[in-house]
Structures are given as structure tokens and as C-alpha cells.
Amino acid sequence: MARLRGCGSGETGREEMIGLGQQRKDRCRVVIATSFLLALILDVVPLPHWAEPFRPEWVSLVLIYWCMAMPQTVNVGYGWLMGLIVDLMQGSLLGQNALAKSVIAFLAVAFHLRVRMFPLWQQSIFVAILVLIGQAITIWVKGLTGGLYPTWVQWMPGLSSMVLWPWLFVVLRDVRRLSRAK
Amino acid sequence: MSHARAAQVSPPIARILFAIALSIPLMVIDQRSHYLRDIRSILSTVIYPIQYVASVPQKVGTGVGEFFTSRQVYQLENERLRRKVLKLKAAQQKHNALLAENTRLRALFKAAAKVADKALIAELIEVNLEPFTQKLLVDKGSRDGVFVGQAVIDANGIMGQITGISPSTSTITLLTDPGHAIPVQVQRNGLRTVLFGTGATNELSLPHLTATSDIINGDVLVTSGMAGRFPAGYPVARVESITSDANESFLEIVALPVARLNHSKEVLLIWPGSEVVVPVKRAEKK
Numbered sequence: 001m002a003r004l005r006g007c008g009s010g011e012t013g014r015e016e017m018i019g020l021g022q023q024r025k026d027r028c029r030v031v032i033a034t035s036f037l038l039a040l041i042l043d044v045v046p047l048p049h050w051a052e053p054f055r056p057e058w059v060s061l062v063l064i065y066w067c068m069a070m071p072q073t074v075n076v077g078y079g080w081l082m083g084l085i086v087d088l089m090q091g092s093l094l095g096q097n098a099l100a101k102s103v104i105a106f107l108a109v110a111f112h113l114r115v116r117m118f119p120l121w122q123q124s125i126f127v128a129i130l131v132l133i134g135q136a137i138t139i140w141v142k143g144l145t146g147g148l149y150p151t152w153v154q155w156m157p158g159l160s161s162m163v164l165w166p167w168l169f170v171v172l173r174d175v176r177r178l179s180r181a182k
Numbered sequence: 183m184s185h186a187r188a189a190q191v192s193p194p195i196a197r198i199l200f201a202i203a204l205s206i207p208l209m210v211i212d213q214r215s216h217y218l219r220d221i222r223s224i225l226s227t228v229i230y231p232i233q234y235v236a237s238v239p240q241k242v243g244t245g246v247g248e249f250f251t252s253r254q255v256y257q258l259e260n261e262r263l264r265r266k267v268l269k270l271k272a273a274q275q276k277h278n279a280l281l282a283e284n285t286r287l288r289a290l291f292k293a294a295a296k297v298a299d300k301a302l303i304a305e306l307i308e309v310n311l312e313p314f315t316q317k318l319l320v321d322k323g324s325r326d327g328v329f330v331g332q333a334v335i336d337a338n339g340i341m342g343q344i345t346g347i348s349p350s351t352s353t354i355t356l357l358t359d360p361g362h363a364i365p366v367q368v369q370r371n372g373l374r375t376v377l378f379g380t381g382a383t384n385e386l387s388l389p390h391l392t393a394t395s396d397i398i399n400g401d402v403l404v405t406s407g408m409a410g411r412f413p414a415g416y417p418v419a420r421v422e423s424i425t426s427d428a429n430e431s432f433l434e435i436v437a438l439p440v441a442r443l444n445h446s447k448e449v450l451l452i453w454p455g456s457e458v459v460v461p462v463k464r465a466e467k468k
Binding site: 040041042053055 | 225240
């Protein structure tokens with residue numbers, strides 16, 4: 001059973017063979033890094049003009065997943081770093097997304113025990129709320145620095161992220177289990 | 183073991199406070215000063231592979247499309263372009279004559295003559311930048327001599343200016359960005375004003391003109407060269423609608439950019455020619 005729990009989360013606790021534990025940890029790191037890299041790419045891939053406002057917040061979604069699955073490894077620090085990379089890629093004010101993503105990571109870690117027990121659709125609502133909080137932070141920052149064009153479409157990523165969450169959750173969970181099961 | 187886990191998993195309050203304490207000064211410094219420009223430029227180099235990978239599907243799509251374009255289509259296009267070049271060459275002759283005349287007249291008045299502007303073609307990298315702002319990424323950077331504040335045009339007019347650079351890429355902020363303003367003048371009568379971006383993809387506004395200003399629908403706005411950032415004389419926008427509200431002291435004017443902001447695949451980066459005073463005697467000898 002413990003073997004099936006996948007990388008990290010269960011933390012078998014009996015790591016008699018330290019070498020093996022290290023190997024597993026390395027594998028986990030690779031899986032986490034790869035998923036974040038893919039999320040970053042998907043975050044800037046060009047979309048048709050009409051679909052642009054509906055782009056899900058890939059990085060936030062992956063971040064929330066890992067924060068809930070392995071809160072000891074992935075939490076605020078990862079969030080801040082990923083946010084900073086997003087800022088660099090988008091050419092936005094440095095620290096704007098870093099702040100938003102660290103707050104998202106904090107909330108995801110703070111509620112992870114409760115939310116893990118939720119059925120997927122309820123998790124989706126939780127995820128949507130986190131994404132919207134992140135958007136609110138970036139919109140506030142933009143408002144303060146004078147780069148804001150107010151439209152209601154700006155809140156759409158919350159909706160698309162909510163719709164996407166169940167699929168992403170299942171995919172990432174299976175990947176995590178596979179990486180552990182070997 | 184379980185003790186340690188329980189302790190670690192509790193909300194990381196110290197970390198979030200640290201992250202907030204780090205982010206806010208970072209944003210303030212980035213907004214208020216240019217200290218972070220170099221650091222951003224270096225870090226952008228690290229990010230470039232991600233952006234490159236993200237732009238590959240688009241490139242492959244275009245490539246496949248080009249591969250299947252028939253020979254006949256190319257021949258027709260070639261013919262069309264050949265004719266266009268001929269027309270442009272004819273226009274160029276006239277332009278050269280006028281330029282020479284202008285230089286001569288300026289010399290007579292002992293006014294500064296403008297040397298022609300230099301241009302470099304840059305190609306767009308198709309990636310998404312900050313959502314709901316008007317920015318583009320192009321494939322030329324500080325290695326090619328691009329600098330922050332440089333004017334960017336397409337075949338029709340001014341598109342915007344460079345606001346961020348890295349060694350091999352640079353970010354263009356378009357005219358339509360809500361944070362962008364450009365000094366312009368009405369081509370018809372030389373009336374000077376400032377043109378602002380609104381954030382909408384194809385709309386600009388002229389907020390500082392009073393009801394008595396001489397401006398009409400269809401007026402072409404060109405760069406005035408004030409503030410020294412944009413070279414003078416390039417077309418920027420065309421006045422689309424003028425609304426006069428008796429309760430407001432200023433007109434509400436909407437203008438449309440003449441550059442094709444959302445369609446251009448290639449843009450031109452402009453190096454403004456320096457002003458030189460032409461000596462009178464040499465000009466008279468010609």
C-alpha cells in the first residue's frame with residue numbers, strides 16, 4: 001500500500017536503506033522540476049486570439065498540486081521562485097507574480113490536510129479560489145503601478161483552471177505513483 | 183518521525199512573511215529605478231530556452247504551411263512584389279530629390295539637417311507575455327545594438343518602443359498599452375499633443391485637447407519628435423471619432439493606430455539619425 005502512495009506523500013518512515021531513499025528523493029525532484037518546466041512552457045505557448053483570456057494558470061495549478069501532495073518539499077519557497085520566473089518570462093514587474101504565487105502556496109499548504117479529503121469537484125472550487133486570490137494580487141499591483149486595463153475577462157483564468165483541475169490532478173497523481181513504484 | 187512531520191507541515195507562516203518582505207521591496211525597486219534592468223537582462227537569458235520551446239509549434243505550423251504552398255502562388259507573389267519594387271523605386275527617386283532640396287534649404291537657413299534613420303528588421307517570437315497588457319517579444323537584443331527606449335515601426339507607422347532587453351531578445355511595449363504615451367502633432371496644422379494607450383487592442387486616446395482645438399475626423403497624427411525618444415515625422419494614428427460634451431472642458435477623441443499592431447510578423451527597429459549642421463558654403467557649391 002505504502003508503495004502505491006507515490007513519491008513523497010506517504011513517507012514510509014522506515015528508510016532502512018538510506019541510499020535508496022536518496023535515489024527516490026532525486027527522482028522526486030526530477031519529476032517536480034519537469035512538471036514545473038512543462039507548466040512554464042504551457043504558460044507562454046501562443047494561443048489563438050479568442051482563447052487567450054481563458055489560458056489556465058498552469059504554474060499555479062502545478063504548484064497547488066505539489067503543495068498539497070508534498071508540503072514538506074514544495075511550499076512557499078518554490079512558489080516564490082516560480083513566480084519570479086513567470087515575471088521574467090512575461091516581462092511584468094519583478095515580484096508581482098512571485099508574491100501572488102507564494103500566497104497561493106501558503107494557502108495550499110495551510111489547508112492541504114482538509115482539501116486532500118475533498119472529492120475532486122470540491123477541490124476544483126478550492127483551486128479556483130486560490131487562483132482568483134492570486135489574480136487579485138497581480139491586478140492590485142497593476143492597479144497601483146498604472147498598467148491596468150479593467151475588464152471582466154481578467155477573471156477567466158480562475159474558471160478555466162477550475163475546469164482543468166480534475167484532469168491535471170489525475171495525471172500528476174499517476175505520474176507521481178509511477179515514479180515511486182519503480 | 184511523525185513528530186517531525188507534524189511540525190513541518192503546519193502553515194509556513196515565517197516563510198510567507200519572508201516572501202512578502204522580499205517581494206514588495208523588489209517590486210518597488212523595479213518600478214522606481216533601473217537598478218534591476220541588468221539583472222533582469224541576465225536572468226532573461228536563462229529563460230530564453232523556455233520561450234524558444236514554447237514558440238516552436240507556431241514555427242513548425244508556419245513551416246509546414248510554406249512547404250505546401252504551390253509554385254504558382256510563389257510566382258504570382260514574386261510578380262506582384264517585383265511590380266511593387268518598381269513603384270517604390272520611382273517614388274524613391276522623387277523622395278531623394280526632395281531630400282536634397284530640403285537639406286539645401288535648411289542649410290540656407292543654417293538649420294540642423296537630419297541624417298536618414300537606420301533600421302533593423304526583427305522577427306516576433308510568438309509567445310504570450312503578461313496577460314492583458316500590450317507587449318511583444320522580438321528576436322533582436324542588446325547584442326544587435328538594441329537599446330531601451332528605441333522606436334519600433336512597421337511598414338505603416340509607429341508600433342511602440344523597446345522597454346526591456348536581454349542579449350538576444352527584447353520586449354516591445356505597444357502604443358496601445360495603458361501605460362504608454364507618445365508626443366504627436368496633427369499633420370495638417372502642426373497642433374501638438376500627447377497620445378495615450380488605452381489597453382484596448384486597437385484604440386488610442388487624445389485626452390488633452392480642448393473644444394476649441396482645430397482637429398477633425400480623419401486627421402493623421404505624426405510623431406512630433408518632442409522629448410527626443412521617437413524620431414519626428416512618422417505616422418502614428420488617425421483620428422476616428424471626436425465627442426464633445428458641453429459639461430467637459432476637454433474633447434473625447436478616439437484614434438486608431440496606423441501600424442498593424444496585431445498582424446505584423448516582422449517589425450523595424452529605428453536608430454534615429456543624428457542632427458548635423460550643414461555648412462552653408464558647401465551646400466551652395468552643389
